Amino acid sequence: MKQIPYRVNQLQDFDTEWLLxxxxxxxxxxxxxxxxxxxxxxxxxxxxxxxxxMPFLKPFILMAAITDFQTKKHYYTQQFTLSxxxxxxxxxKVVLPKALAKKETDGMLIxxxxxxxxxxxxxxxxxxxxxxxxHGKLFMGIQSxxxxxxxxxxxxxxxxxxxxxxxxxxxxxxxxxFDKQGGTFNFLNIHTHWEWFSMRFYDQxxxxxxxxxxxxxxxxxxxxxxxxxxxxxxxxxxxxxxVEKNGYRFSCGWQLEMSGIKDEHYKxxxxxxxxxxxxxxxQLCYIYDKDSREVGMCFVELLPGVYNRKIDGKLLLKKx
Numbered sequence: 019m020k021q022i023p024y025r026v027n028q029l030q031d032f033d034t035e036w037l038l039x040x041x042x043x044x045x046x047x048x049x050x051x052x053x054x055x056x057x058x059x060x061x062x063x064x065x066x067x068x069x070x071x072m073p074f075l076k077p078f079i080l081m082a083a084i085t086d087f088q089t090k091k092h093y094y095t096q097q098f099t100l101s102x103x104x105x106x107x108x109x110x111k112v113v114l115p116k117a118l119a120k121k122e123t124d125g126m127l128i129x130x131x132x133x134x135x136x137x138x139x140x141x142x143x144x145x146x147x148x149x150x151x152x153h154g155k156l157f158m159g160i161q162s163x164x165x166x167x168x169x170x171x172x173x174x175x176x177x178x179x180x181x182x183x184x185x186x187x188x189x190x191x192x193x194x195x196f197d198k199q200g201g202t203f204n205f206l207n208i209h210t211h212w213e214w215f216s217m218r219f220y221d222q223x224x225x226x227x228x229x230x231x232x233x234x235x236x237x238x239x240x241x242x243x244x245x246x247x248x249x250x251x252x253x254x255x256x257x258x259x260x261v262e263k264n265g266y267r268f269s270c271g272w273q274l275e276m277s278g279i280k281d282e283h284y285k286x287x288x289x290x291x292x293x294x295x296x297x298x299x300x301q302l303c304y305i306y307d308k309d310s311r312e313v314g315m316c317f318v319e320l321l322p323g324v325y326n327r328k329i330d331g332k333l334l335l336k337k338x
Contacts, residue, residue: 019038019107020037020038020108021037021038022034022037022038022039022040023039023040024039024040024041024042026155026166026167026168026201029153029155029168032147033109033110033121034109035154035168035198036110036121036198037109038068038107039200041070041073041202042068042070042200043067043070043201043202043203043205044067044068044167045065045066045068045198045200046065046066046119046196046197047063047066047198048062048063048064048065048128048195049195049216049317050139050195051193051218051315051317052177052179052190052192053190053191054188054189054190055189058088059088060085060086060087060188060190061084061085061302062083062137062181063081063082064119064128064130065079065081065082066078066080066081066112067079068200069205070205071206075100076100078098078099078102079096079296080097081094081096081295082096082117082130082132083293083295084181085293086183087289087290087302090290093132094132094293094295095130095133096295097115097117116132117129117130117131124143125141125143125175126172126175126194126196127139127140127141128194135183136181137179138180139179139190139194140177140178141177141194142175142177143172143175144172144175144176145172145173145245147170147171148171148172148239148241148247149169150169150170150237150238151228151238151249152237152249154168154169155167155168155169156168156169156199156228157235158201158203158210158212158230159209159210159212159230159232159233160203160207160235161235164202164203164204165201165204165207165210167199167200167203168199168201169199170197170199171216171226172194173195173216173224173226174195174222175193175194175195176191177190177193177194178190179191193218195216195317207323208232208323208324208326208327208329209230209233209323210230211232211321211322211324212228212229212319212321212324213227213228213229213231213255213269213319213321213324214229214318214320215227215229215317215318216317217284217286218315218316221314223241224241225238225239225240225250225276226239227253227255229255230324231255232324232325236251236253236255237250238250238253240280253274253275253276253279254274254275255272255273255274256273256274257269257271257272258271258273259271260325261291263292263293264294266294266299266325266329267325267326268320268322268324268325269320269324269325271285271286271287271303272286274286281308283307283308284305284306284307284308285305285310286305286306286318287303287304287305287306289302289303292318297321297322299319299320299322300317300320301317302317303315303317303318
């Protein structure tokens, strides 16, 4: 399987950086916000991760989920392998035995099958891909060249498709945010653990925030309706509550202040407490402006090292 060098200061085009990188952890990550014909809300998640724990230990892990907000039921599956044999990765696709992420001429296709659910989602490219932070380079909370990732997104792709829950096929439509990210940072160092926010406003603008409270470090990107973007690393994020899952504490609800950006003051409120998938915690939230008007939705990803001084080094392998 072809691998390319990690060159965060000399990034190539988006198709090239889709490929596997040497000596890196990296992931292809999609989060969809969907509604059925009766306006019931669902979220879909797709994560394919190549984790570099040690030079000789680089597992591939597929994690996928659907949350039904009507029933508050969470469906989750994962697959684990140390072998490349059943995985195909090139500049346009990632193919696994029970999952697929593929770039096509007019958009992207994602498919996944679990024990009691599946989904097939077709996404229009929308605004297309954007480099984040400093021309695609993100320090993972620590300003060291070793603790970095490259990062780009297709931020808000119009989506149609079907989900299958407990044998029932449900047509859905909505939007999907797709990330490709990876780097040489240490996954097991709690100081590199993050809080990630993908804010999807109803006015067709987006904001991505990567927040490292334990390091007092932050970065991000503001993507305007006209497809221009700017780095956003001057903001203040304050949690308004916390929740405990599997003995770990995660923030749950936030106040956000961004001077000079859009409405400047926002509240991010989880719809439900969220769910722990392997070792990361996810929440779908509503966004409210300073006048308490609902102005968008936000998918949040939280890692345990942010608000827990000690984490079990085997946490990443407990459910495998």
